Amino acid sequence: MARIAPSADVSEAAKISDSASIWHLSQVREEAEIGANCVVGRGAYIGTGVHVGDNCKIQNYALVYEPAYLEDGVFIGPAVVLTNDHNPRAINADGTIKSADDWHPVGVHIKQGAAIGARSVCVAPITIGAWATIAAGAVVTKDVPDFALMAGVPARQIGWVGKAGVRLEETDDPQRLRCPKTGDEYVLQSGTLTEA
Template identity: 50%
Template sequence: MADIPGYIHPTADVETGAEIGAGTRIWQHAQVRAYAAVGEQCNIGKGVYIDTRVRIGSRVKIQNYVSLFEGVTVEDGVFIGPHVCFTNDLFPRAITPAGTLKDAHDWKISPTSVGYGASIGAGAVIVCGITIGAYALVGAGSVVTKDVAPYTLVFGNPAYQHGFVCKCAHPLSKLKHMDGYIEGWCTSCQMQYQVETFF
């Protein structure tokens, strides 16, 4: 596979101290804060905000106007659709109980993790403190408030499970529920699966 050339658009703001992997492309008006890390061969769309200390793996595609705030970790091969928002504080306030404006030291970050190969549809809101498992699929417009198991399809507000998906993202059929896992068949790529239903 030929090396993909890296590119940072002139209007993008990549702060000193941010780590950008080889072959990653960062498009118009994106902002990558200091101490964030973006892996190799990623595509960072227009207007994406990547906060300080966010960790993003390699071959990740982040569509336009996604917001990833401190505490988010994204593993390799993840797709994040446009306008997805990751939160990072379960009890947000602009001010302290005394009425003074909060600063960075007043926030309590609740970490969020997105597993290998997972996909998050457009406009989803990911409430902090959860884990989205490998190859999980979050439907567009969902509000995700709890952990999502690997290969699980979730959608809705709040999001809940509607089935299981293949690595190709198509739904699994012919499901058989076993002790701690399910068996399923992908009619798109003709693969048989045994998927654990827990982390």
């Protein structure tokens, strides 16, 4: 049975894996799916219908708004925000209060193994590539390639990382990069990095 703190607010309509942990003051909304071995930290918010794959970690006070989709092994750092409204307004042009029918949510898709650093903001609609790393405090406004290392406001690519999350180093071959931690090599062709 899932480990759910008494102070967590978890909808009965949410689908929570038996091996997941939901910590104090977190909120998990209706139809959200939390996969196996996931950890949802203190005060985190998981929106209606959000999909969280297996082995994900969502740290304290992260805000994961619908319709976000997190593949397996995604790390969401403390106070990260995944937005869902590309043109946010409280009211319509005529001054009336916006209702749920007045906007269409757009999501952030985060692929397998990617890591989003503390206090980063991902402005939907975007896709974060597999195994990419977003540095703390970055504001991501465009799609991110697999294995990319992104930093800044707005975020720009400053390098490449391997599956171990360590910045890759150059080799004698300008099209090959190596992970200093694992020794694994990657091939760079036409701006796309793949495992060797």
